[in-house]
Amino acid sequence: MKRFVPLLRELWIPLLVATAFVTASFYQQELIVRLGIVTAAQIRHIFPYILGVGIWISLAYLLNRLLVVVFWNPLNRRVPVPRLLRDVTALLIYGMAVTGIVGVVFDKPIGPFWAASGAGAIVIGLALRNVILDMFIGLAVNFDRPFEIGDYILLAGGPSGRVLELNWRTTRLVTSDGHLVVVPNGKFGEMIVTNYSRPDPTCEYELSVFLDFDVPPDRALRVLNAAVRSVVGKAGILEEPSPKARIRGIALQGVEYKIKYVQDPRQAGPSGEPDDPLKAPSKAQHEVWKAVLDQMNRAGFQPATPRQDVFHAQRPQRQLLTHSLEDRVALLARVELFQDLNVEERTQLSAQMRELLFKEGDAVIEIGAEGDSMFVLCEGLLDVRIVLQEGQSENSVAKLQAGMFFGEMSALTGEPRSALVVAATDALVFEITKTQIAALIRNRPELAEKIAEVVTERKLRNSQAVAKASLSTTMVKKKSLTAQLMSKMLSFFGLKAEPATKRIGNAEGNLSLSTETA
Ligand code: CMP
Numbered sequence: 001m002k003r004f005v006p007l008l009r010e011l012w013i014p015l016l017v018a019t020a021f022v023t024a025s026f027y028q029q030e031l032i033v034r035l036g037i038v039t040a041a042q043i044r045h046i047f048p049y050i051l052g053v054g055i056w057i058s059l060a061y062l063l064n065r066l067l068v069v070v071f072w073n074p075l076n077r078r079v080p081v082p083r084l085l086r087d088v089t090a091l092l093i094y095g096m097a098v099t100g101i102v103g104v105v106f107d108k109p110i111g112p113f114w115a116a117s118g119a120g121a122i123v124i125g126l127a128l129r130n131v132i133l134d135m136f137i138g139l140a141v142n143f144d145r146p147f148e149i150g151d152y153i154l155l156a157g158g159p160s161g162r163v164l165e166l167n168w169r170t171t172r173l174v175t176s177d178g179h180l181v182v183v184p185n186g187k188f189g190e191m192i193v194t195n196y197s198r199p200d201p202t203c204e205y206e207l208s209v210f211l212d213f214d215v216p217p218d219r220a221l222r223v224l225n226a227a228v229r230s231v232v233g234k235a236g237i238l239e240e241p242s243p244k245a246r247i248r249g250i251a252l253q254g255v256e257y258k259i260k261y262v263q264d265p266r267q268a269g270p271s272g273e274p275d276d277p278l279k280a281p282s283k284a285q286h287e288v289w290k291a292v293l294d295q296m297n298r299a300g301f302q303p304a305t306p307r308q309d310v311f312h313a314q315r316p317q318r319q320l321l322t323h324s325l326e327d328r329v330a331l332l333a334r335v336e337l338f339q340d341l342n343v344e345e346r347t348q349l350s351a352q353m354r355e356l357l358f359k360e361g362d363a364v365i366e367i368g369a370e371g372d373s374m375f376v377l378c379e380g381l382l383d384v385r386i387v388l389q390e391g392q393s394e395n396s397v398a399k400l401q402a403g404m405f406f407g408e409m410s411a412l413t414g415e416p417r418s419a420l421v422v423a424a425t426d427a428l429v430f431e432i433t434k435t436q437i438a439a440l441i442r443n444r445p446e447l448a449e450k451i452a453e454v455v456t457e458r459k460l461r462n463s464q465a466v467a468k469a470s471l472s473t474t475m476v477k478k479k480s481l482t483a484q485l486m487s488k489m490l491s492f493f494g495l496k497a498e499p500a501t502k503r504i505g506n507a508e509g510n511l512s513l514s515t516e517t518a
Pocket of ligand 1 (some may be wrong): 032365385391397398399400405406407409410411416419421458461
Protein backbone atom coordinates (compact mmCIF):
# COMPACT_ATOMS: atom_id res chain seq x y z
CA MET A 1 0.00 0.00 0.00
CA LYS A 2 2.86 2.31 0.93
CA ARG A 3 4.21 1.98 -2.60
CA PHE A 4 1.02 3.51 -4.02
CA VAL A 5 0.99 6.58 -1.77
CA PRO A 6 3.64 8.54 -3.75
CA LEU A 7 1.92 7.44 -6.92
CA LEU A 8 -1.43 8.77 -5.68
CA ARG A 9 0.19 12.00 -4.62
CA GLU A 10 1.35 12.56 -8.17
CA LEU A 11 -1.81 11.39 -9.86
CA TRP A 12 -4.69 12.56 -7.64
CA ILE A 13 -5.61 15.60 -9.74
CA PRO A 14 -5.94 13.84 -13.16
CA LEU A 15 -7.55 10.88 -11.41
CA LEU A 16 -10.10 13.16 -9.76
CA VAL A 17 -10.88 15.00 -12.98
CA ALA A 18 -11.31 11.74 -14.95
CA THR A 19 -13.46 10.17 -12.22
CA ALA A 20 -15.62 13.30 -12.10
CA PHE A 21 -16.28 13.24 -15.81
CA VAL A 22 -16.96 9.48 -15.93
CA THR A 23 -19.32 9.70 -12.91
CA ALA A 24 -21.09 12.73 -14.44
CA SER A 25 -21.74 10.81 -17.63
CA PHE A 26 -23.46 8.05 -15.61
CA TYR A 27 -25.75 10.60 -13.86
CA GLN A 28 -26.28 12.82 -16.85
CA GLN A 29 -30.11 13.18 -16.64
CA GLU A 30 -30.09 13.79 -12.93
CA LEU A 31 -27.43 16.45 -13.31
CA ILE A 32 -29.46 18.21 -16.02
CA VAL A 33 -32.39 18.37 -13.62
CA ARG A 34 -30.33 19.39 -10.59
CA LEU A 35 -28.38 22.04 -12.48
CA GLY A 36 -31.69 23.51 -13.74
CA ILE A 37 -30.77 23.32 -17.41
CA VAL A 38 -33.84 21.30 -18.40
CA THR A 39 -35.49 24.27 -20.01
CA ALA A 40 -32.37 25.56 -21.74
CA ALA A 41 -32.72 23.36 -24.79
CA GLN A 42 -29.44 24.37 -26.35
CA ILE A 43 -27.39 23.67 -23.27
CA ARG A 44 -29.22 20.41 -22.68
CA HIS A 45 -28.36 19.42 -26.22
CA ILE A 46 -24.61 20.08 -25.92
CA PHE A 47 -24.22 18.78 -22.35
CA PRO A 48 -23.49 15.12 -23.40
CA TYR A 49 -20.87 16.39 -25.83
CA ILE A 50 -19.19 18.41 -23.08
CA LEU A 51 -19.13 15.33 -20.88
CA GLY A 52 -17.83 13.12 -23.73
CA VAL A 53 -15.02 15.53 -24.60
CA GLY A 54 -14.19 15.92 -20.91
CA ILE A 55 -13.98 12.14 -20.42
CA TRP A 56 -11.58 11.66 -23.35
CA ILE A 57 -9.38 14.60 -22.49
CA SER A 58 -9.23 13.77 -18.78
CA LEU A 59 -8.42 10.12 -19.55
CA ALA A 60 -5.65 11.22 -21.94
CA TYR A 61 -4.37 13.57 -19.26
CA LEU A 62 -4.42 10.75 -16.70
CA LEU A 63 -2.63 8.34 -19.09
CA ASN A 64 0.05 10.87 -19.90
CA ARG A 65 0.64 11.63 -16.22
CA LEU A 66 0.75 7.92 -15.46
CA LEU A 67 3.39 7.46 -18.16
CA VAL A 68 5.42 10.34 -16.78
CA VAL A 69 5.25 9.12 -13.20
CA VAL A 70 5.71 5.37 -13.82
CA PHE A 71 8.03 5.40 -16.85
CA TRP A 72 9.71 8.69 -17.72
CA ASN A 73 10.58 9.90 -14.23
CA PRO A 74 12.38 6.67 -13.10
CA LEU A 75 14.15 6.55 -16.45
CA ASN A 76 15.07 10.19 -16.17
CA ARG A 77 16.82 9.50 -12.90
CA ARG A 78 19.23 7.16 -14.70
CA VAL A 79 19.53 9.03 -17.98
CA PRO A 80 18.16 12.39 -18.96
CA VAL A 81 15.14 11.61 -21.15
CA PRO A 82 14.75 14.15 -23.91
CA ARG A 83 11.80 16.52 -23.70
CA LEU A 84 11.08 15.73 -27.35
CA LEU A 85 10.46 12.07 -26.58
CA ARG A 86 8.06 12.92 -23.78
CA ASP A 87 6.29 15.46 -25.94
CA VAL A 88 5.95 13.02 -28.83
CA THR A 89 4.31 10.41 -26.59
CA ALA A 90 2.01 13.08 -25.08
CA LEU A 91 1.10 14.20 -28.59
CA LEU A 92 0.26 10.63 -29.56
CA ILE A 93 -1.95 10.16 -26.50
CA TYR A 94 -3.85 13.43 -27.03
CA GLY A 95 -4.09 12.63 -30.76
CA MET A 96 -5.81 9.36 -29.89
CA ALA A 97 -8.11 11.24 -27.54
CA VAL A 98 -9.02 13.67 -30.32
CA THR A 99 -9.82 10.83 -32.73
CA GLY A 100 -11.90 9.22 -29.94
CA ILE A 101 -13.82 12.50 -29.56
CA VAL A 102 -14.38 12.83 -33.31
CA GLY A 103 -15.40 9.20 -33.79
CA VAL A 104 -17.25 8.37 -30.59
CA VAL A 105 -18.58 11.68 -29.23
CA PHE A 106 -19.41 13.39 -32.52
CA ASP A 107 -19.93 10.13 -34.43
CA LYS A 108 -17.93 11.29 -37.44
CA PRO A 109 -15.76 8.99 -39.63
CA ILE A 110 -12.14 8.88 -38.42
CA GLY A 111 -10.66 6.82 -41.32
CA PRO A 112 -9.45 9.84 -43.34
CA PHE A 113 -7.94 11.37 -40.21
CA TRP A 114 -5.86 8.23 -39.47
CA ALA A 115 -4.92 7.83 -43.13
CA ALA A 116 -3.58 11.38 -43.23
CA SER A 117 -1.70 11.05 -39.94
CA GLY A 118 -0.30 7.60 -40.99
CA ALA A 119 1.11 9.04 -44.21
CA GLY A 120 2.61 11.91 -42.22
CA ALA A 121 4.17 9.46 -39.75
CA ILE A 122 5.80 7.49 -42.59
CA VAL A 123 7.36 10.63 -44.03
CA ILE A 124 8.63 11.74 -40.63
CA GLY A 125 9.85 8.19 -39.83
CA LEU A 126 11.86 7.97 -43.05
CA ALA A 127 13.39 11.40 -42.56
CA LEU A 128 14.34 10.74 -38.97
CA ARG A 129 15.06 7.01 -39.16
CA ASN A 130 18.62 7.31 -37.77
CA VAL A 131 17.48 9.55 -34.96
CA ILE A 132 14.62 7.16 -34.15
CA LEU A 133 16.99 4.14 -34.25
CA ASP A 134 19.46 5.89 -31.94
CA MET A 135 16.62 6.79 -29.63
CA PHE A 136 15.18 3.28 -29.36
CA ILE A 137 18.56 1.57 -29.01
CA GLY A 138 19.45 4.20 -26.42
CA LEU A 139 16.32 3.21 -24.53
CA ALA A 140 17.19 -0.50 -24.87
CA VAL A 141 20.71 0.18 -23.57
CA ASN A 142 19.18 1.96 -20.60
CA PHE A 143 16.95 -0.95 -19.78
CA ASP A 144 19.54 -3.66 -20.54
CA ARG A 145 22.32 -1.69 -18.83
CA PRO A 146 25.40 -3.36 -20.34
CA PHE A 147 27.40 -0.42 -18.96
CA GLU A 148 26.81 2.59 -16.80
CA ILE A 149 28.30 6.03 -16.33
CA GLY A 150 31.86 5.62 -15.02
CA ASP A 151 32.40 2.18 -16.62
CA TYR A 152 35.48 1.60 -18.73
CA ILE A 153 34.40 0.14 -22.09
CA LEU A 154 36.01 -0.92 -25.36
CA LEU A 155 34.03 -0.76 -28.60
CA ALA A 156 34.96 -3.51 -31.09
CA GLY A 157 37.06 -1.94 -33.84
CA GLY A 158 36.62 1.44 -32.18
CA PRO A 159 37.86 3.51 -29.29
CA SER A 160 37.91 2.65 -25.62
CA GLY A 161 37.20 4.96 -22.78
CA ARG A 162 35.28 5.80 -19.64
CA VAL A 163 31.53 6.39 -20.06
CA LEU A 164 30.91 10.03 -19.26
CA GLU A 165 27.33 10.50 -20.34
CA LEU A 166 24.44 8.44 -21.65
CA ASN A 167 21.68 10.42 -23.33
CA TRP A 168 18.73 9.63 -25.54
CA ARG A 169 20.67 9.78 -28.81
CA THR A 170 24.37 9.44 -28.04
CA THR A 171 26.85 7.99 -25.52
CA ARG A 172 29.93 10.00 -24.65
CA LEU A 173 33.29 8.46 -23.69
CA VAL A 174 36.52 10.04 -22.53
CA THR A 175 39.60 8.27 -23.86
CA SER A 176 42.89 7.92 -22.00
CA ASP A 177 44.20 10.88 -24.01
CA GLY A 178 41.39 13.00 -22.61
CA HIS A 179 39.47 13.16 -25.89
CA LEU A 180 35.70 13.11 -25.97
CA VAL A 181 34.24 10.43 -28.25
CA VAL A 182 30.54 10.71 -29.14
CA VAL A 183 29.01 7.36 -30.18
CA PRO A 184 25.48 7.38 -31.69
CA ASN A 185 23.42 4.87 -29.70
CA GLY A 186 22.36 3.10 -32.93
CA LYS A 187 25.94 1.72 -33.11
CA PHE A 188 25.44 -0.31 -29.93
CA GLY A 189 22.82 -2.38 -31.76
CA GLU A 190 25.48 -3.90 -34.01
CA MET A 191 28.74 -3.61 -32.06
CA ILE A 192 30.46 -5.86 -29.51
CA VAL A 193 31.16 -3.91 -26.35
CA THR A 194 33.72 -5.08 -23.78
CA ASN A 195 33.05 -3.73 -20.33
CA TYR A 196 36.23 -3.79 -18.27
CA SER A 197 34.41 -2.68 -15.15
CA ARG A 198 32.06 -5.69 -14.98
CA PRO A 199 31.54 -8.12 -13.41
CA ASP A 200 34.66 -7.31 -11.38
CA PRO A 201 36.59 -4.08 -11.75
CA THR A 202 39.87 -5.78 -10.77
CA CYS A 203 42.09 -6.86 -13.68
CA GLU A 204 44.93 -9.36 -13.91
CA TYR A 205 48.06 -8.34 -15.81
CA GLU A 206 51.12 -10.26 -17.00
CA LEU A 207 54.53 -8.95 -17.96
CA SER A 208 57.35 -10.97 -19.54
CA VAL A 209 61.03 -10.63 -18.86
CA PHE A 210 63.84 -12.61 -20.52
CA LEU A 211 66.93 -13.62 -18.62
CA ASP A 212 70.06 -15.42 -19.83
CA PHE A 213 70.24 -19.22 -19.57
CA ASP A 214 73.12 -18.95 -17.18
CA VAL A 215 71.04 -17.12 -14.52
CA PRO A 216 69.96 -19.89 -12.11
CA PRO A 217 66.11 -20.05 -12.11
CA ASP A 218 65.94 -20.07 -8.29
CA ARG A 219 67.88 -16.84 -8.15
CA ALA A 220 65.84 -15.25 -10.94
CA LEU A 221 62.52 -16.18 -9.28
CA ARG A 222 63.73 -14.91 -5.92
CA VAL A 223 64.60 -11.52 -7.38
CA LEU A 224 61.49 -11.17 -9.57
CA ASN A 225 59.09 -12.27 -6.82
CA ALA A 226 60.67 -9.80 -4.43
CA ALA A 227 60.37 -7.04 -7.01
CA VAL A 228 56.68 -7.54 -7.81
CA ARG A 229 55.69 -7.99 -4.17
CA SER A 230 57.49 -4.82 -3.19
CA VAL A 231 54.98 -2.75 -5.20
CA VAL A 232 51.83 -4.20 -3.58
CA GLY A 233 49.55 -1.31 -2.65
CA LYS A 234 51.04 1.03 -5.22
CA ALA A 235 48.88 2.01 -8.24
CA GLY A 236 46.09 -0.27 -7.00
CA ILE A 237 48.19 -3.49 -7.13
CA LEU A 238 46.43 -5.94 -4.79
CA GLU A 239 48.03 -8.07 -2.11
CA GLU A 240 45.49 -10.83 -2.73
CA PRO A 241 45.62 -12.67 -5.10
CA SER A 242 49.31 -12.47 -4.43
CA PRO A 243 51.58 -11.20 -7.27
CA LYS A 244 54.10 -13.79 -8.41
CA ALA A 245 56.80 -14.64 -10.93
CA ARG A 246 56.92 -17.94 -12.83
CA ILE A 247 58.91 -19.47 -15.71
CA ARG A 248 56.85 -19.28 -18.90
CA GLY A 249 59.21 -21.03 -21.29
CA ILE A 250 62.48 -21.09 -23.10
CA ALA A 251 63.12 -19.00 -26.20
CA LEU A 252 66.12 -18.22 -28.40
CA GLN A 253 66.72 -15.12 -26.37
CA GLY A 254 66.86 -16.96 -23.03
CA VAL A 255 64.44 -18.05 -20.31
CA GLU A 256 61.10 -16.23 -20.32
CA TYR A 257 59.73 -15.35 -16.87
CA LYS A 258 56.20 -14.02 -16.43
CA ILE A 259 55.27 -11.60 -13.68
CA LYS A 260 51.61 -11.71 -12.72
CA TYR A 261 49.68 -9.21 -10.56
CA VAL A 262 46.11 -8.03 -10.04
CA GLN A 263 45.13 -4.38 -9.99
CA ASP A 264 42.02 -2.60 -8.77
CA PRO A 265 41.65 0.71 -10.61
CA ARG A 266 39.35 1.90 -7.82
CA GLN A 267 42.40 2.07 -5.56
CA ALA A 268 44.87 3.17 -8.19
CA GLY A 269 44.80 6.88 -7.38
CA PRO A 270 47.66 8.59 -5.53
CA SER A 271 46.30 7.85 -2.07
CA GLY A 272 44.14 4.88 -2.75
CA GLU A 273 41.20 6.68 -4.34
CA PRO A 274 39.74 5.54 -7.70
CA ASP A 275 41.89 6.35 -10.67
CA ASP A 276 41.04 6.62 -14.31
CA PRO A 277 40.76 2.97 -15.40
CA LEU A 278 42.44 3.89 -18.64
CA LYS A 279 45.54 5.24 -16.98
CA ALA A 280 45.68 2.81 -14.08
CA PRO A 281 47.18 -0.20 -15.97
CA SER A 282 50.10 1.80 -17.32
CA LYS A 283 50.79 3.28 -13.89
CA ALA A 284 50.88 -0.18 -12.32
CA GLN A 285 53.08 -1.47 -15.13
CA HIS A 286 55.47 1.39 -14.56
CA GLU A 287 55.72 0.55 -10.84
CA VAL A 288 56.34 -3.15 -11.52
CA TRP A 289 59.01 -2.54 -14.18
CA LYS A 290 60.75 -0.01 -12.00
CA ALA A 291 60.94 -2.48 -9.11
CA VAL A 292 62.04 -5.36 -11.40
CA LEU A 293 64.86 -3.34 -12.98
CA ASP A 294 65.98 -2.05 -9.62
CA GLN A 295 66.08 -5.52 -8.01
CA MET A 296 67.82 -7.05 -11.02
CA ASN A 297 70.39 -4.31 -10.98
CA ARG A 298 71.10 -4.95 -7.32
CA ALA A 299 71.34 -8.69 -7.91
CA GLY A 300 73.78 -8.05 -10.75
CA PHE A 301 72.00 -9.36 -13.81
CA GLN A 302 70.41 -7.78 -16.84
CA PRO A 303 67.52 -8.69 -19.13
CA ALA A 304 68.66 -11.02 -21.93
CA THR A 305 69.06 -9.47 -25.34
CA PRO A 306 68.85 -11.28 -28.71
CA ARG A 307 72.36 -12.45 -29.61
CA GLN A 308 74.32 -14.75 -31.85
CA ASP A 309 77.23 -16.97 -30.92
CA VAL A 310 80.13 -16.59 -33.37
CA PHE A 311 82.75 -19.39 -33.42
CA HIS A 312 86.09 -18.82 -35.10
CA ALA A 313 87.05 -21.92 -37.10
CA GLN A 314 89.08 -22.70 -40.18
CA ARG A 315 87.05 -22.15 -43.31
CA PRO A 316 86.09 -25.48 -44.94
CA GLN A 317 87.80 -25.93 -48.31
CA ARG A 318 85.41 -25.34 -51.18
CA GLN A 319 87.61 -26.73 -54.00
CA LEU A 320 90.42 -29.29 -53.97
CA LEU A 321 93.45 -28.31 -56.03
CA THR A 322 95.09 -31.11 -57.95
CA HIS A 323 98.58 -29.64 -57.78
CA SER A 324 98.48 -29.22 -54.00
CA LEU A 325 99.87 -32.20 -52.14
CA GLU A 326 97.31 -31.89 -49.35
CA ASP A 327 94.40 -31.78 -51.80
CA ARG A 328 95.79 -34.72 -53.81
CA VAL A 329 95.78 -36.76 -50.62
CA ALA A 330 92.11 -35.84 -50.15
CA LEU A 331 91.37 -36.69 -53.78
CA LEU A 332 93.06 -40.10 -53.51
CA ALA A 333 90.86 -40.89 -50.52
CA ARG A 334 87.92 -40.72 -52.94
CA VAL A 335 89.40 -43.36 -55.29
CA GLU A 336 87.97 -46.72 -54.30
CA LEU A 337 91.25 -48.58 -54.88
CA PHE A 338 93.14 -46.37 -52.42
CA GLN A 339 90.40 -45.89 -49.83
CA ASP A 340 92.02 -48.27 -47.34
CA LEU A 341 95.46 -46.64 -47.48
CA ASN A 342 96.49 -44.62 -44.45
CA VAL A 343 97.30 -40.92 -44.69
CA GLU A 344 101.05 -41.53 -44.88
CA GLU A 345 100.71 -43.98 -47.76
CA ARG A 346 98.36 -41.67 -49.59
CA THR A 347 100.67 -38.71 -48.99
CA GLN A 348 103.64 -40.66 -50.33
CA LEU A 349 101.72 -41.74 -53.40
CA SER A 350 100.38 -38.22 -53.98
CA ALA A 351 103.91 -36.81 -53.93
CA GLN A 352 105.08 -39.33 -56.55
CA MET A 353 102.21 -39.34 -59.08
CA ARG A 354 102.28 -37.18 -62.19
CA GLU A 355 99.40 -35.00 -63.32
CA LEU A 356 98.44 -35.25 -67.01
CA LEU A 357 95.85 -33.24 -68.90
CA PHE A 358 94.20 -34.54 -72.12
CA LYS A 359 91.94 -32.79 -74.60
CA GLU A 360 88.78 -34.38 -75.90
CA GLY A 361 89.69 -36.97 -78.59
CA ASP A 362 93.31 -37.40 -77.37
CA ALA A 363 94.56 -40.98 -76.98
CA VAL A 364 95.53 -41.52 -73.34
CA ILE A 365 96.73 -45.07 -74.06
CA GLU A 366 97.55 -46.52 -77.45
CA ILE A 367 96.58 -50.12 -78.02
CA GLY A 368 99.55 -52.52 -78.24
CA ALA A 369 102.01 -49.99 -76.77
CA GLU A 370 104.49 -50.84 -74.05
CA GLY A 371 103.27 -49.65 -70.66
CA ASP A 372 104.92 -49.51 -67.27
CA SER A 373 102.48 -47.17 -65.47
CA MET A 374 98.86 -47.09 -64.45
CA PHE A 375 96.50 -44.12 -64.15
CA VAL A 376 93.76 -42.72 -61.95
CA LEU A 377 91.10 -40.61 -63.64
CA CYS A 378 90.54 -37.48 -61.56
CA GLU A 379 88.19 -35.46 -63.81
CA GLY A 380 86.52 -36.22 -67.17
CA LEU A 381 85.28 -39.24 -69.12
CA LEU A 382 87.31 -41.82 -71.08
CA ASP A 383 86.30 -44.31 -73.76
CA VAL A 384 87.89 -47.80 -73.80
CA ARG A 385 88.06 -49.36 -77.26
CA ILE A 386 89.33 -52.79 -78.34
CA VAL A 387 89.59 -54.66 -81.65
CA LEU A 388 86.64 -57.01 -81.81
CA GLN A 389 87.47 -58.54 -85.16
CA GLU A 390 90.71 -58.92 -86.92
CA GLY A 391 91.45 -56.34 -89.53
CA GLN A 392 88.82 -53.93 -88.18
CA SER A 393 89.21 -50.74 -86.18
CA GLU A 394 88.61 -50.60 -82.42
CA ASN A 395 85.10 -50.54 -80.95
CA SER A 396 83.98 -49.06 -77.66
CA VAL A 397 83.55 -51.57 -74.83
CA ALA A 398 83.45 -49.39 -71.72
CA LYS A 399 83.50 -45.90 -70.34
CA LEU A 400 85.84 -44.83 -67.49
CA GLN A 401 84.57 -42.24 -65.01
CA ALA A 402 86.29 -40.06 -62.40
CA GLY A 403 87.67 -42.14 -59.52
CA MET A 404 88.39 -45.23 -61.72
CA PHE A 405 91.87 -46.55 -62.47
CA PHE A 406 93.17 -47.98 -65.79
CA GLY A 407 96.36 -49.12 -67.51
CA GLU A 408 96.84 -51.61 -64.68
CA MET A 409 96.92 -54.63 -67.02
CA SER A 410 100.21 -53.69 -68.69
CA ALA A 411 101.69 -52.06 -65.60
CA LEU A 412 101.28 -55.18 -63.51
CA THR A 413 101.73 -57.94 -66.11
CA GLY A 414 104.17 -56.39 -68.58
CA GLU A 415 101.83 -57.23 -71.50
CA PRO A 416 101.28 -54.64 -74.22
CA ARG A 417 98.37 -52.29 -73.75
CA SER A 418 95.15 -54.25 -74.33
CA ALA A 419 92.95 -51.31 -75.33
CA LEU A 420 92.86 -47.88 -76.81
CA VAL A 421 91.79 -45.33 -74.21
CA VAL A 422 90.51 -42.08 -75.71
CA ALA A 423 89.41 -38.90 -73.87
CA ALA A 424 85.63 -38.60 -74.44
CA THR A 425 85.81 -35.16 -72.76
CA ASP A 426 88.73 -33.06 -71.54
CA ALA A 427 90.28 -35.21 -68.82
CA LEU A 428 92.75 -34.93 -65.96
CA VAL A 429 94.59 -38.10 -64.89
CA PHE A 430 97.31 -39.03 -62.40
CA GLU A 431 100.02 -41.37 -63.57
CA ILE A 432 101.53 -43.85 -61.10
CA THR A 433 104.62 -45.74 -62.19
CA LYS A 434 105.11 -49.50 -61.96
CA THR A 435 107.80 -49.00 -59.27
CA GLN A 436 105.53 -46.86 -57.12
CA ILE A 437 102.63 -49.28 -57.37
CA ALA A 438 104.96 -52.23 -56.65
CA ALA A 439 106.18 -50.53 -53.48
CA LEU A 440 102.58 -50.02 -52.38
CA ILE A 441 101.60 -53.62 -53.09
CA ARG A 442 104.55 -54.87 -51.07
CA ASN A 443 103.07 -53.15 -48.00
CA ARG A 444 99.49 -53.90 -48.91
CA PRO A 445 99.05 -57.18 -50.74
CA GLU A 446 95.26 -56.73 -50.61
CA LEU A 447 95.68 -54.00 -53.25
CA ALA A 448 96.89 -56.62 -55.73
CA GLU A 449 93.82 -58.69 -54.99
CA LYS A 450 91.50 -55.73 -55.61
CA ILE A 451 93.26 -54.92 -58.88
CA ALA A 452 93.15 -58.56 -59.96
CA GLU A 453 89.39 -58.66 -59.42
CA VAL A 454 88.87 -55.59 -61.60
CA VAL A 455 91.20 -56.91 -64.29
CA THR A 456 89.35 -60.22 -64.41
CA GLU A 457 86.04 -58.46 -64.75
CA ARG A 458 87.35 -56.25 -67.54
CA LYS A 459 88.95 -59.13 -69.43
CA LEU A 460 85.76 -61.14 -69.18
CA ARG A 461 83.74 -58.27 -70.56
CA ASN A 462 86.19 -57.82 -73.42
CA SER A 463 86.19 -61.49 -74.38
CA GLN A 464 82.39 -61.52 -74.24
CA ALA A 465 82.34 -58.54 -76.60
CA VAL A 466 84.73 -60.30 -78.95
CA ALA A 467 82.67 -63.52 -78.81
CA LYS A 468 79.49 -61.62 -79.54
CA ALA A 469 81.10 -59.91 -82.51
CA SER A 470 82.41 -63.19 -83.95
CA LEU A 471 79.00 -64.81 -83.41
CA SER A 472 77.29 -62.13 -85.45
CA THR A 473 79.97 -62.57 -88.15
CA THR A 474 79.29 -66.31 -88.18
CA MET A 475 75.57 -65.62 -88.57
CA VAL A 476 76.22 -63.29 -91.50
CA LYS A 477 78.54 -65.84 -93.09
CA LYS A 478 75.95 -68.58 -92.64
CA LYS A 479 73.29 -66.48 -94.33
CA SER A 480 75.46 -65.73 -97.32
CA LEU A 481 76.44 -69.39 -97.69
CA THR A 482 72.75 -70.39 -97.60
CA ALA A 483 71.93 -67.81 -100.26
CA GLN A 484 74.72 -69.06 -102.49
CA LEU A 485 73.57 -72.66 -102.13
CA MET A 486 69.98 -71.70 -102.89
CA SER A 487 70.94 -69.93 -106.07
CA LYS A 488 72.99 -72.95 -107.21
CA MET A 489 70.06 -75.31 -106.55
CA LEU A 490 67.58 -73.07 -108.40
CA SER A 491 69.76 -72.84 -111.47
CA PHE A 492 70.28 -76.59 -111.35
CA PHE A 493 66.49 -77.19 -111.46
CA GLY A 494 65.95 -74.52 -114.07
CA LEU A 495 64.03 -72.34 -111.63
CA LYS A 496 64.65 -68.70 -110.97
CA ALA A 497 64.35 -66.76 -107.75
CA GLU A 498 61.82 -63.88 -107.64
CA PRO A 499 63.33 -60.39 -107.69
CA ALA A 500 64.03 -59.09 -104.22
CA THR A 501 61.04 -56.74 -104.36
CA LYS A 502 58.61 -59.57 -105.12
CA ARG A 503 59.84 -61.81 -102.35
CA ILE A 504 57.46 -62.48 -99.57
CA GLY A 505 59.49 -62.92 -96.42
CA ASN A 506 58.08 -64.33 -93.19
CA ALA A 507 59.35 -63.67 -89.73
CA GLU A 508 62.17 -66.19 -90.01
CA GLY A 509 63.30 -64.67 -93.31
CA ASN A 510 62.26 -67.77 -95.41
CA LEU A 511 61.78 -67.26 -99.14
CA SER A 512 58.81 -68.30 -101.23
CA LEU A 513 59.61 -69.33 -104.78
CA SER A 514 57.65 -68.83 -107.98
CA THR A 515 57.92 -71.54 -110.69
CA GLU A 516 58.80 -70.42 -114.17
CA THR A 517 56.17 -71.66 -116.71
CA ALA A 518 57.38 -72.82 -120.12
P1 CMP B 1 96.13 -51.76 -70.16
O1 CMP B 1 95.96 -53.01 -70.93
O2 CMP B 1 97.37 -51.51 -69.46
O3 CMP B 1 95.82 -50.54 -71.13
C1 CMP B 1 94.49 -50.33 -71.61
C2 CMP B 1 93.59 -50.27 -70.42
O4 CMP B 1 92.26 -50.17 -70.72
C3 CMP B 1 93.67 -51.54 -69.65
O5 CMP B 1 94.96 -51.72 -69.12
C4 CMP B 1 92.55 -51.41 -68.70
O6 CMP B 1 92.92 -50.69 -67.65
C5 CMP B 1 91.59 -50.64 -69.55
N1 CMP B 1 90.52 -51.55 -69.99
C6 CMP B 1 90.57 -52.55 -70.86
N2 CMP B 1 89.39 -53.13 -71.00
C7 CMP B 1 88.54 -52.49 -70.19
C8 CMP B 1 87.17 -52.65 -69.88
N3 CMP B 1 86.38 -53.56 -70.41
N4 CMP B 1 86.65 -51.77 -68.98
C9 CMP B 1 87.39 -50.82 -68.42
N5 CMP B 1 88.68 -50.64 -68.68
C10 CMP B 1 89.27 -51.49 -69.56
